[in-house]
Amino acid sequence: MLSWKQFRHGVIKGFPVCLGYIPVSFTFGIMAVQSGLPVWLAIFISISNLTSAGQFAGTKLLAAGAGFLEVGLTTLVINLRYMLMSLALSQRVDTKVSMGHRLLMGYGITDEIFAIAITETEEITPAYMYGLIITPVFGWTLGTALGALTNGILPASLSNAMGIALYAMFIAIIIPPAKQSMPVLATIVIAIVVTCILRYIPIFSFISSGFQVILATIVAAVIMAALVPITEDGTAERGQQA
Amino acid sequence: MSYAVTGVILMAVVTYIIRVLPITVFKKQIESRYIRSFLYYVPYAVIASLTFPGIFYATGNVMTAVLGTAAAILLALFRQGLVVVAIGAILVVYISGLFL
Numbered sequence: 404m405l406s407w408k409q410f411r412h413g414v415i416k417g418f419p420v421c422l423g424y425i426p427v428s429f430t431f432g433i434m435a436v437q438s439g440l441p442v443w444l445a446i447f448i449s450i451s452n453l454t455s456a457g458q459f460a461g462t463k464l465l466a467a468g469a470g471f472l473e474v475g476l477t478t479l480v481i482n483l484r485y486m487l488m489s490l491a492l493s494q495r496v497d498t499k500v501s502m503g504h505r506l507l508m509g510y511g512i513t514d515e516i517f518a519i520a521i522t523e524t525e526e527i528t529p530a531y532m533y534g535l536i537i538t539p540v541f542g543w544t545l546g547t548a549l550g551a552l553t554n555g556i557l558p559a560s561l562s563n564a565m566g567i568a569l570y571a572m573f574i575a576i577i578i579p580p581a582k583q584s585m586p587v588l589a590t591i592v593i594a595i596v597v598t599c600i601l602r603y604i605p606i607f608s609f610i611s612s613g614f615q616v617i618l619a620t621i622v623a624a625v626i627m628a629a630l631v632p633i634t635e636d637g638t639a640e641r642g643q644q645a
Numbered sequence: 646m647s648y649a650v651t652g653v654i655l656m657a658v659v660t661y662i663i664r665v666l667p668i669t670v671f672k673k674q675i676e677s678r679y680i681r682s683f684l685y686y687v688p689y690a691v692i693a694s695l696t697f698p699g700i701f702y703a704t705g706n707v708m709t710a711v712l713g714t715a716a717a718i719l720l721a722l723f724r725q726g727l728v729v730v731a732i733g734a735i736l737v738v739y740i741s742g743l744f745l
Contacts, residue, residue, distance in 0.1 A: 419727040440649060451657035461656040465649050474652050478659045484691065485660070489667035491687045498672055505672075509665030514695050521688040563705045564713075564739035570700035571717040571734035573692045578721035580689065587689050594690035595697040602698060616694045623690035628682035639685065 405530040413534020416523075420515045421542030423572060426565035427455055428543045429557060432550020434459065438466030442551040449547040453513055453540060456612060457481040481613035487620060488517040495520075495527045504529040511536030515569060518576050586631040586639035593623040704738050708745045713738035 428449055435445035440462070452458040457478055464474050489512050496505070508529055516535055520527055581588040597619035601607045610618070631639045675681055704710040716737040720730045 419731060422728075423731060444649060444653065448653050448656075451653065452660055454660055457660060458656065461652070465652040468648075471652060471655055475655050475659050478656045479663070482660045482663050485664045486667055487687055488691065489664050490671060491684050493668045493671040494675060494681070494684055496668065498674065502669060505669045506665055509668045510661060512664045512668075514691075518688065518692050559705075560739065560742055564709075564735045564742060566703040566705070567700065567710060567713045567717070567734045567738050568731045570696050570703050571713065571731040572727045573696040574700075574714070574717040574734075575721045575725065575727045575730035577689055577692050577696075578718060579724055582722065586686070590686045590689045591693040594693040598694045599698055612699075616691060619694040620687055620690040623693075624683045624686040627686045628679055632678055632682040633685045639682075 405533070406528065407530070409528050409530040410534040413531040413536075414538050415534075416519050417516070417535040417538035419572060420519065420569075421538040423515065423565075423568040424539050424542040425546035425549075426557070426562050427569065428546030429550035429562065431455075431459060431462075432547040432552075433554055434550075435462055435547075436551045436554060438462065440466065442548070445551040446544060446548050449544050450540070453511065453543060454482055455514075477611075480611050484514075484613050484616045484620070485512050485517075487617065488512050488514075488521075491521060492517065492527060495523075497526055497528070500529060508532045508536075511540065513539065515539065515572065518573060522576055522580075584639055586627055589630075590623045590627045593626060594619045597622045704742070706742060706745060709738045709741045712741045 431449065432442075432445050435448065436442060440448075448458050448462060452461070460481055461474055461478050464477060489509060492508075492512065496508070500508075511532065516539055520532065520535055523531075577587075577591060581591055598615050601610050601615045601618060627639075633639055675684070700714050701707050701710045704713065713734040717730050717734040720733045725733070
């Protein structure tokens with residue numbers, strides 16, 4: 404049976420993400436309508452895709468009349484990082500959780516929902532995930548609808564400031580464990596260095612932003628898994644005192 | 646219009662398959678210590694890579710973004726929750742945006 408308590412816990416954890424999603428999806432709603440899409444389709448894109456960079460890029464391609472192959476491949480490349488997240492989550496879900504639940508839980512794997520779920524110390528249950536998914540989906544859809552309908556009445560100074568919200572949440576998620584564990588801090592530093600190299604060195608400019616994340620993650624995690632493998636209790640042993 | 650709707654459904658299906666494949670395929674615990682170690686570090690690497698350097702371009706002004714980032718890091722070091730860190734960063738960006 405699904406636990407109401409776990410669901411509520413998920414809803415509460417999802418609330419900051421919901422708020423952070425509103426200004427981003429607001430911008431998407433404006434962009435979609437300005438590219439000539441009807442309001443209902445903009446909203447449908449947000450509910451069915453639930454991605455930021457992926458749906459921005461795909462919608463721009465569709466507005467430009469691109470071929471389906473290009474649209475599909477671009478979506479694949481930008482969103483492929485979710486596979487790594489889904490794999491990491493799969494190891495935190497009880498083996499008894501049914502296929503039906505897994506099919507529903509998979510729908511809600513976004514950068515932010517993943518970041519919150521994976522840092523839970525307890526096991527990830529379907530009820531918790533549904534709560535954690537439903538609030539951000541609501542915010543993402545609401546923001547899209549508001550942006551599409553009002554076509555941009557949010558003052559630029561305010562929406563610019565709100566642009567930092569989701570990034571600030573990521574900082575709030577990774578700083579406390581980095582403070583406690585040297586290996587975690589090292590992982591973060593390696594990932595940032597690789598991302599910067601891929602982003603700023605011109606010969607790598609053909610690599611999309613989604614792939615930058617994949618490559619940086621794999622390089623950092625491969626190095627750290629070799630240098631500091633986890634112990635039986637599932638944490639990195641050395642450097643805990645740092 | 647059917648072109649756009651078809652395209653949107655295509656995007657949705659591609660994205661859904663990417664997300665749902667691993668969580669439905671890997672139902673058992675992976676035994677390899679190396680892969681388990683790799684997966685232990687993945688979240689921190691993913692989140693770090695998503696945040697930096699993207700955060701510096703999140704506000705339309707690198708200066709205000711740097712100040713907002715500093716505020717977020719400071720608040721996070723003092724173990725403030727997600728909401729406090731986010732609102733603190735927004736406030737610093739908004740206020741510094743009035744001057745810069």
